[in-house]
Amino acid sequence: MTKTALPDHxxxxxxxxxxxxxxxxxxxxxxxxxTGLYIFNAGPELEQVQKAAYAMFSAENxxxxxxxxxxxxxxxxxxxxxxALLSAPEGAAGGMTSxxxxxxxxxxxxxxxxxxxxxxxxxxxxxxxxxxAHPAFDKAGMIMxxxxxxxxxxxxxxxxxxxxxxxxxxxxxIVGSAPCFPFGLLDPIETLSEVALRRxxxxxxxxxxxxxxxxxxxxxxTALAPFDFAVPGVLSISGDLHKYGYASKGASxxxxxxxxLHEHMGLDAGPWPLGRMVTPTLAGTxxxxxxxxxxxxxxxxxxxxxxxxxxxxxxxxxxxxxGVKKLGFRVLGQPQLGIIAFTxxxxxxxxxxxxxxKRGWFTATLLEPPALHLMLSPKHNEVAHEYLxxxxxxxASANEGAGGKxxxxxx
Ligand SMILES: *Cc1c(COP(=O)(O)O)cnc(C)c1O
Numbered sequence: 219m220t221k222t223a224l225p226d227h228x229x230x231x232x233x234x235x236x237x238x239x240x241x242x243x244x245x246x247x248x249x250x251x252x253t254g255l256y257i258f259n260a261g262p263e264l265e266q267v268q269k270a271a272y273a274m275f276s277a278e279n280x281x282x283x284x285x286x287x288x289x290x291x292x293x294x295x296x297x298x299x300x301x302a303l304l305s306a307p308e309g310a311a312g313g314m315t316s317x318x319x320x321x322x323x324x325x326x327x328x329x330x331x332x333x334x335x336x337x338x339x340x341x342x343x344x345x346x347x348x349x350x351a352h353p354a355f356d357k358a359g360m361i362m363x364x365x366x367x368x369x370x371x372x373x374x375x376x377x378x379x380x381x382x383x384x385x386x387x388x389x390x391x392i393v394g395s396a397p398c399f400p401f402g403l404l405d406p407i408e409t410l411s412e413v414a415l416r417r418x419x420x421x422x423x424x425x426x427x428x429x430x431x432x433x434x435x436x437x438x439x440t441a442l443a444p445f446d447f448a449v450p451g452v453l454s455i456s457g458d459l460h461k462y463g464y465a466s467k468g469a470s471x472x473x474x475x476x477x478x479l480h481e482h483m484g485l486d487a488g489p490w491p492l493g494r495m496v497t498p499t500l501a502g503t504x505x506x507x508x509x510x511x512x513x514x515x516x517x518x519x520x521x522x523x524x525x526x527x528x529x530x531x532x533x534x535x536x537x538x539x540x541g542v543k544k545l546g547f548r549v550l551g552q553p554q555l556g557i558i559a560f561t562x563x564x565x566x567x568x569x570x571x572x573x574x575x576k577r578g579w580f581t582a583t584l585l586e587p588p589a590l591h592l593m594l595s596p597k598h599n600e601v602a603h604e605y606l607x608x609x610x611x612x613x614a615s616a617n618e619g620a621g622g623k624x625x626x627x628x629x
Contacts, residue, residue: 278506402557411451429457
């Protein structure tokens with residue numbers, strides 16, 4: 219028989235745990251702050267809270283609010299908090315999902331079903347997104363048979379007039395990001411809103427990576443352009459708790475300007491032998507641990523805790539921004555939150571990336587334009603100077619390795 223992960227006889231936990239540690243030994247060492255992707259590192263104390271809360275409710279199931287009023291209440295409080303942070307008007311509503319992709323899926327589905335309820339077109343729909351919008355929109359389009367029109371950005375931001383020109387009678391939704399993942403820049407949501415209101419299309423703001431960061435950055439004194447429900451055309455917003463909300467993975471939120479809109483999010487499926495299955499999102503089983511950890515982290519941090527963590531993020535970004543400029547890099551746009559992308563006009567960023575990787579940094583790169591990309595956590599404030607020192611060395615080796623300018627690289 220082929221060897222499977224299932225041993226013939228059970229193994230005691232005391233043997234399993236060290237094996238798992240060993241398996242993790244080859245993973246990126248994110249706790250040391252050298253990872254600028256996948257991870258939101260707000261320190262070991264917060265990690266303790268996440269884990270303890272997750273463990274307490276790891277068997278419980280958010281599918282059954284009647285069985286687990288605890289989880290239902292936590293979710294209610296989380297949603298109310300998110301709505302308040304995003305300037306939602308009276309009567310707004312929302313729910314929790316497993317992540318940004320599901321939140322975006324639910325927003326598109328809700329918009330579609332709302333349009334149907336109003337007698338709008340039933341097929342051949344399209345949504346119009348900036349080229350920097352997350353691929354989750356494409357996935358939603360694939361599954362729901364909705365055409366996704368990606369419109370090239372202008373000066374790295376949503377090109378509102380080009381997006382408007384792409385609107386037709388079958389346009390369901392237009393999208394702006396707050397911020398977009400590639401550059402960390404806020405799209406011009408107010409201008410998108412004017413178009414949405416004038417052309418009577420749904421405006422979704424994808425604040426997956428900014429929804430729980432931007433409100434606190436603003437409280438800390440940064441003047442951010444309006445991007446949330448304060449902007450009248452914004453009908454829905456996605457915001458991930460498992461990013462800058464510092465919750466355990468598997469927690470996101472999606473919000474709607476009114477209950478009338480939110481009402482179209484749920485799925486009423488069946489019949490089957492148990493009758494009809496009605497769920498608020500795509501999921502059946504929903505991890506109680508993810509809901510509980512998100513709730514606990516919110517309690518643990520509070521407004522001042524979030525403000526302090528988010529200040530570490532923006533401080534780290536400012537340090538790195540100043541440092542890379544000194545080294546001759548060009549920062550793409552004017553980032554205000556936790557993501558920064560920068561390129562070099564004479565050295566291929568990919569060569570620098572390789573050098574940084576060799577020095578233990580695991581981060582992202584952009585292809586268009588070629589650039590280095592960092593998604594910063596509170597922890598990065600401690601290691602920003604190490605990053606910059608390594609970057610200086612990496613730049614020097616990349617320069618040597620390529621004999622000065624990189625052949626074929628136009629910058
Ligand atoms: C992360 C992200 C998503 C997708 O969220 P997942 O939780 O990874 O599914 C969507 N949009 C933006 C802007 C993101 O940064």
